[in-house]
Each structure stands twice: as C-alpha cells, then as structure tokens.
Amino acid sequence: MEQTQFLLPHEKVFRDPVHKYIHIENRIILDLINTPEFQRLRRIKQLGTTSMTFHGAEHTRFAHCLGVYEITRRICDNFARNYPSKKTGDGLWNDDERLVALCAALLHDIGHGPYSHTFEHIFNTDHEAWTRQIITSPQTEVNQILRHVSSDFPEKVASVIAKTYPNEQVVQMISSQIDSDRMDYLLRDAYFxxxxxxxxxxxxxxxxxxxxxxxxAFNIEGMHAIEDYIVSRFQMYQQVYFHPVSRGMEVVLLKLLQRAQFLYHNQQLTDEALPQLLVPFFQKKISVTNYLRLDDDALNTYFNLWRDHPDSILRDLVHRFLDRHPFKSITYQPEQIDLVNKMRDWVKDAGFTREFYSALNNSFDLPYDSYDPSSKEPKTQIELIQPDDTLVELSTKSDIVSALSGHFTGDQRLYFPKEMLLDPQNRTLTPYLQNFQEHINNNSLVN
Structure with a gap:
C-alpha cells in the first residue's frame, strides 16, 4: 500500500498534558478524528464513576484514544528507523503496516458506551464487538473514510481489534501485556x-x-523500566481502579439503570419520563445508530428528569447517584456467602428492596502472567531479547515480576445503603441492624 498519498502537506498537532503533543501526519487520521463517531468520545469519561472519588478524573475516551495513537506512532517511527525489514520473513518491521496500526490505535475504544464498563454489565454489550461493528458498518463515517484506503481496509482495522490480523507486531502494539493502550491509560489516569x-x-x-x-519484544537492558511499568499497573488497580467508593457509585448506577429497565417493562416509565434513547437497549434491539446516540450526557439528562418520578426507588437511586451518596461495603470471602446472603436479607428487613439496594461486587486483576497455552484466554507474555538475540520470558529474569506473576489481586464486596450503619434519625436500631452493625464493626475493611 502506498501510504505517502495520504500524508498531510503539513503536520498538525494536538496539545496534550501527557504526551505534550499528538502529531498528526496523515489525512486519514485527521478525517477519522473529525467524524461524529469519534467526536462522541468527548462525551464519555475515561474512568466512569471514578471522578466521584478522584475529582480530577474528568478526562475522556477521546483524549485516551489520541494518546494511544501517539504512542503507536512513536513505536512505528522507532521500528521504521531502527528495525526496517530488509527481506520478506526477516521478522523486522514492514512500514506498510503503519496505517492499519495507527487507525486501529485511534479507533480501539470507539465502541465504548456511556459510563463505560457499568453500562456493559447491565445491557450485556461488548465495547470491542461494537468497535468492530462501527468500523465495518457502511452507515458510519468512520467506515467511509477507511474505505478511501481500500475496500477491505475497514475489515483489516477491525481484525486488529479482534486480534486476528496476521501481523502479530501490529496486534501486540494495541493489545498485549504491555501495549499502547495500557501505557497511555496508566499515565493519563495517574495524571488526572x-x-x-x-x-x-x-x-x-x-x-x-x-x-x-x-x-x-524488549531489549533486556530495559528490564527495569518494564518492571516499573508492571508495578505501576499493579498499584493503579489497587489504589484507583478498585477503589471501594468508586465501585459503590458504580453499584448505585447499576441499580438505577436496572430499576429504570424494570419500570419500562412494567409500563411505569412513560410520557416525559420515557428515555427514548434507552428504549432499544431495554428491548434488546440495538442498531449502530441507536448505540452511537448514547453518551454520558444523555444518561445524566434522563437521571435529572427522574428526580421527580413517582417511583420512590428510582427517585432515591437518582438522588444517590447525582448527589454522590455511594453505597457502603464490606469485604467477604467465598466461604462466607451464606452469611452474606443473610446480610442481604437484613437489608430487606431494614426497609430496603433487596434487589435494588444490595449487590455483590468483585474486582480482580492479574498484574502479569507468563504464557499458558492451556488457559482459557492465553495472554501474550513479555519477551526480553538477550545480547545473543535469544528470547527469555520476563518473570524468569525479574524477581519483582515473578512475585506478582500469576497472583490475582482484588476483593469481593457486599454493597448496601449507608443507612444500614447509622439510623439518620437516631431511632432505636432493629435487631437486624444491630447484628449487621456488630459484624461490620468487627471487620476493618468497611468502606
């Protein structure tokens, strides 16, 4: 593919707080950024409800996608300058792959729904599947622009997202245990x-x-920088991504959307309270057009309209979400599930609807794992290149990474209304609440 035909006469740049500048050299990239599908990402927060815990985390999927593009561009430049392919099959970089890599990097998150992963949980959507559909659907401007390269170019870009593209170098730039996506979101999320x-x-x-x-792969003399990356990722999951208050707000949002869905199916969400943009999701009849019309702002508008809804549960959950009243939580072990179920009954006995005021939530992450072809979803391991050009897997050389390798981190939590801890009117607590409070007071992991 002759890619010079798509070069801009002059490079354009976006100022960025993480990378200083995002360099745009290609007309296709600029045109993709200007599509309505990509501009929609300005209205979707990168970290969902995390901004209610870390107030600076107001950055968007738009900024993150630009950052992933920029890191991928830098990798392509490095490979083209230092490791250009001399002959077919030599394992070095063929710069004809640059444009498909850059487009996949830019568009890798274009299928995210509002509030990201919380939205996926309730409506069983898959943002990667929607990303591929948006890229390959003739209805989108993204697809039309990609087709300017070639008629099969949208399918090539989508196959990078699906990890089926034949060039593993391109796939691993976007999706591996150390890739442009992870490197940008760690730096960006830490900053904000x-x-x-x-x-x-x-x-x-x-x-x-x-x-x-x-x-x-990575030259072995850079191993300590890789270790730093692995530890940073581990720390961000523990301190930011798994923060119990952010998860408490996610649970409120989840229950809020579940209640709205329940009311819709029982004909109690009508007239001016009817969320027209959510109806296709309630009915499980979602088109690309339906999907792309939803963003964080659309959901928040409906939430504000529901502040005065006659249904007391919906009204209360809206208040908790918009006015930041997260559910509280307590950790539990798998063998304590009978006690947890009893505690959920106490939530009901205290006057709350168990279905909408209690939830089990677990968050686990594997900081690093060496390749296991027998696993359900084998991961691409991090390879180090030694001075004799042989490859060695990272954890066999790094004690730090070896200690983290294969060990899941995270916890399981029961979420419940804060009122379960203290009666706001200082009335005498019921025996259920007393038992609940006593158990919580003996557990140091209440948040």
Whole structure:
C-alpha cells in the first residue's frame, strides 16, 4: 500500500498534558478524528464513576484514544528507523503496516458506551464487538473514510481489534501485556487522578521496544523500566481502579439503570419520563445508530428528569447517584456467602428492596502472567531479547515480576445503603441492624 498519498502537506498537532503533543501526519487520521463517531468520545469519561472519588478524573475516551495513537506512532517511527525489514520473513518491521496500526490505535475504544464498563454489565454489550461493528458498518463515517484506503481496509482495522490480523507486531502494539493502550491509560489516569502510582518511564520503554518474528519484544537492558511499568499497573488497580467508593457509585448506577429497565417493562416509565434513547437497549434491539446516540450526557439528562418520578426507588437511586451518596461495603470471602446472603436479607428487613439496594461486587486483576497455552484466554507474555538475540520470558529474569506473576489481586464486596450503619434519625436500631452493625464493626475493611 502506498501510504505517502495520504500524508498531510503539513503536520498538525494536538496539545496534550501527557504526551505534550499528538502529531498528526496523515489525512486519514485527521478525517477519522473529525467524524461524529469519534467526536462522541468527548462525551464519555475515561474512568466512569471514578471522578466521584478522584475529582480530577474528568478526562475522556477521546483524549485516551489520541494518546494511544501517539504512542503507536512513536513505536512505528522507532521500528521504521531502527528495525526496517530488509527481506520478506526477516521478522523486522514492514512500514506498510503503519496505517492499519495507527487507525486501529485511534479507533480501539470507539465502541465504548456511556459510563463505560457499568453500562456493559447491565445491557450485556461488548465495547470491542461494537468497535468492530462501527468500523465495518457502511452507515458510519468512520467506515467511509477507511474505505478511501481500500475496500477491505475497514475489515483489516477491525481484525486488529479482534486480534486476528496476521501481523502479530501490529496486534501486540494495541493489545498485549504491555501495549499502547495500557501505557497511555496508566499515565493519563495517574495524571488526572492526581496520583503517582501509574507513572513509569515511557521514554525508556520506547528506546528498548523492538519487533521480532512473532511480535514485539524488549531489549533486556530495559528490564527495569518494564518492571516499573508492571508495578505501576499493579498499584493503579489497587489504589484507583478498585477503589471501594468508586465501585459503590458504580453499584448505585447499576441499580438505577436496572430499576429504570424494570419500570419500562412494567409500563411505569412513560410520557416525559420515557428515555427514548434507552428504549432499544431495554428491548434488546440495538442498531449502530441507536448505540452511537448514547453518551454520558444523555444518561445524566434522563437521571435529572427522574428526580421527580413517582417511583420512590428510582427517585432515591437518582438522588444517590447525582448527589454522590455511594453505597457502603464490606469485604467477604467465598466461604462466607451464606452469611452474606443473610446480610442481604437484613437489608430487606431494614426497609430496603433487596434487589435494588444490595449487590455483590468483585474486582480482580492479574498484574502479569507468563504464557499458558492451556488457559482459557492465553495472554501474550513479555519477551526480553538477550545480547545473543535469544528470547527469555520476563518473570524468569525479574524477581519483582515473578512475585506478582500469576497472583490475582482484588476483593469481593457486599454493597448496601449507608443507612444500614447509622439510623439518620437516631431511632432505636432493629435487631437486624444491630447484628449487621456488630459484624461490620468487627471487620476493618468497611468502606
């Protein structure tokens, strides 16, 4: 593919707080950014409800996608300059792959729904599947622009997202255990949450990354920068992504949407309270057009309209979400599930509807895992290139990574209304609440 025909006469840049500048050299990339499908990402927060815990986390999927594009562009530049392919099959970088890599990087999150993963849980949507559909649907401007490259180019870009593209180097740039996506969101999320957990030496990683026959590897002298990245990712999950208050707000949002769905199916969400843009999701008849019309702003508008809804549960859940009253939580172990179910009954006995005022929530992450072909979803391991050009898997050389490898981190929590802890009117607590409070007071992990 002759890619020089798509170059802009002059490079354009976007100012960015993480990467300083996002460099746009290609007309196709600029045109994709200007599509309504990509501009919609300005109206979807990168971290969903996390901004209710870390107030600076107001950044968007739009900014993140630009960042992933920029890191991928830097990798392509590095490979083209230092590791250009000399002959077919030499395992080095063929720069004809640049445009498909850049487009996949830019568009990798275009299928995210409002409030990201919370929305997926209730409506059983898959943002990667929607990303592929938006890219390949003739209805979208994104598809029309990609077809300017070639008639099969949208399918090529979608196959990178699906991890079926034949060039593993391109796939691993976008999706692996150390890729452009993860590197950008760690740095970006750390910056906007005001934490230092996610910071690592991106410049050093850019110096030691290199292509090989089966994908992407790293020169072994850069191992400590890779270790720093792995530890930073571990810390961000523990301190930011798994924060119990953010998850408490996610649970309120989840229950709010479930209640709205319940009312719709019982003909109690009508007239001016009817959320027209959500109806296709309630009916499970979703088109690309339906999907793309939803964003965070659309949901928040409906939530504000429901502040005065006659249904007391919907009204209360809206108040809790918009005015930031997260559910409280307590951790539990799998063997305590009988006690947890009893505690959910106490929620009901205290006057709350168990279905909409209690929830089990678990968050687990695997910071790093070496390749296991027998696993259900085998991961691409991080390979180090030694001075003799042989490959070695990261955890066999790094004690730090070896200690983290294969160990899930996270917890399981029962979420419930804060009123279960203290009666706001100081009335005498019921025996159920007394038992609940006693159990909680003996557990140091209440948040």
């Amino acid at each position: 949450t005001g934490t230092n957990y996610g910071t690592f030496d991106l410049d050093r990683i850019m110096r030691v990354i290199r292509p090989y026959q089966d994908g992407i």
